[in-house]
Amino acid sequence: MPDAPTAIRTGIIGFGLSGRVFHAPFLATNPAFELSAIATGSPERAAEARAAHPTARISSSPEALLEFALAGGLDLVVLASPPHVHREQAIAALEAGAAVVIDKPFAPSVADAEAIIAAADAAAAAAAADAAAAPATGRTPAPRPLTVFQNRRWDGDFLTVRRVVGSGALGRIHRFESTFERFGAPKLDRWQGRIGPEQGGGILFDLGSHLIDQALSLLGPARLEHVELTRVRAGIGNEDDAFVSLIHDGGVRSHLTMSRVAAQSGPRFRVLGDESAFSVHGLDGQEHALRQGMRPGSAGYGTTPESEWGVVGVEGGVPALAPVPTEAGDYPAFYAGVAASIRHGAPMPVDARDALETVRLIEEAHRRDRG
Structure with missing residues (x-):
């Protein structure tokens, strides 16, 4: 029998309403994912995260989670953070080799949205080149490793x-x-x-x-x-x-x-x-x-x-x-689509270029x- 697919190691930046209610429950109940890390600067929310997700690494800063991603610890980073930090955090996650889900609003400006999309395109090209050089990695890179959580x-x-x-x-x-x-x-x-x-x-x-x-x-x-x-x-x-x-x-x-x-x-x-x-x-x-x-x-x-x-x-x-x-x-269909993209190269459930038009x-x- 073929080996079971490896769980998609996922980190969430932010554990307010968005991270706690709209992301963590879908990641925790979908067997395609492993909720591996959560970053929150709030001690109260950190305690909630530990209680709800005891196997996840809890850090007090986005930087610590992104360093974990850079070290190869994460396949997916979810940004449940305020929109004015999305550009910096998304580009860092993409450059670390992770796919990225960005909660809406995607970005506070067209310039920020375009910069994130450009970084995703560059990351997709790099991942495709790596896969061609080492086809035995067992995972098809997402065609564009970026999507926006337009859950509604x-x-x-x-x-x-x-x-x-x-x-x-x-x-x-x-x-x-x-x-x-x-x-x-x-x-x-x-x-x-x-x-x-x-x-x-x-x-x-x-x-x-x-x-x-x-x-x-x-x-x-x-x-x-x-x-x-x-x-x-x-x-x-x-x-x-x-x-x-x-x-x-x-x-x-x-x-x-x-x-x-x-x-x-x-x-x-x-x-x-x-x-x-x-x-x-x-x-x-x-x-x-x-x-x-x-x-x-x-x-x-x-x-x-x-x-x-x-x-x-x-x-x-x-x-x-x-x-x-x-x-x-x-709403579970969104993360089912993310899993299909990361594992099999299917299109992400929401094209970031659609979200760009909303920002425009x-x-x-x-x-x-x-x-």
């Missing part, structure tokens, strides 16, 4: 939008509306609320990275048509309420609304066609489940109750409104807002 491509409601749009049931789509709104105190104790947009702060880089990525992946390339950025709460370093209008090359308009100060919210998605429409309220439940400690693969993970399904049809007309079962949410639109939005 695998939200159940967005997967449902894809299915409904792809079915043709709505006719010709003319407007796509996506709303992601929350309500709460400003995040003054976290980097999201302290840093400015030049470092990747603000609701547009945060939630907007998801909404723009979803719109582009569903409807194709687009240009910025209109933007509104507002600081509602006092004392924050960036906008906490935003609206973006895009016009896609195919003619569809995307209206994207995001907020941390919305005490009531509109539909999560509304898709208007010339024959019918689809709408759904509420948020995909995977984040809430993960925050509550549910592990990926547990019974009920990713499922949406019937009471929260969306509807398709015409209000008071034909076809009549009818419920549409929500697809199962599938966000940068343009901030430039217009400044006048």
Whole structure:
């Protein structure tokens, strides 16, 4: 029998919400990976990391983890760190020979994103040359050893939008509306609320990275048509309420609304066609489940109750409104794709060049807002 494939030795830089909730559980429950190292400067989070992942090396600095990667200890580095350090950390990890997953926002500027992609291309070329010189290494290098964690491509409601749009049931789509709104105190104790947009702060880089990525992946390339950025709460370093209008090359308009100060919210998605429409309220439940400690693969993970399904049809007309079962949410698919890329050379699940286009639109939005 062939030997079992070697686990992909993985390190995470950052163990806040992103590293703790959105990355570590998927790495720990996927047998393709070994969670080998975690870096966090917080003693409290270090204690949490030791308790949850007792076999992982816990270090107090990104530099220590990157030195471990340089010494050949890691195959993959996950950046769950603030966006303004992504360029430095990603290039260091790539030069150490590791593949890299970068949490969104990918980078705070087009220049940073392009520099990371260039480093990934150089690393891919070097890995291919090494593999050609020593083909017995047993692992096919990833074609581009870089990807961006745009996990909300695998939200159940967005997967449902894809299915409904792809079915043709709505006719010709003319407007796509996506709303992601929350309500709460400003995040003054976290980097999201302290840093400015030049470092990747603000609701547009945060939630907007998801909404723009979803719109582009569903409807194709687009240009910025209109933007509104507002600081509602006092004392924050960036906008906490935003609206973006895009016009896609195919003619569809995307209206994207995001907020941390919305005490009531509109539909999560509304898709208007010339024959019918689809709408759904509420948020995909995977984040809430993960925050509550549910592990990926547990019974009920990713499922949406019937009471929260969306509807398709015409209000008071034909076809009549009818419920549409929500697809199962599938964040685990992202890391399954990463494993396939590292082990077998498949494309990464999110092309970093797609994420670059999202950064390009966000940068343009901030430039217009400044006048």
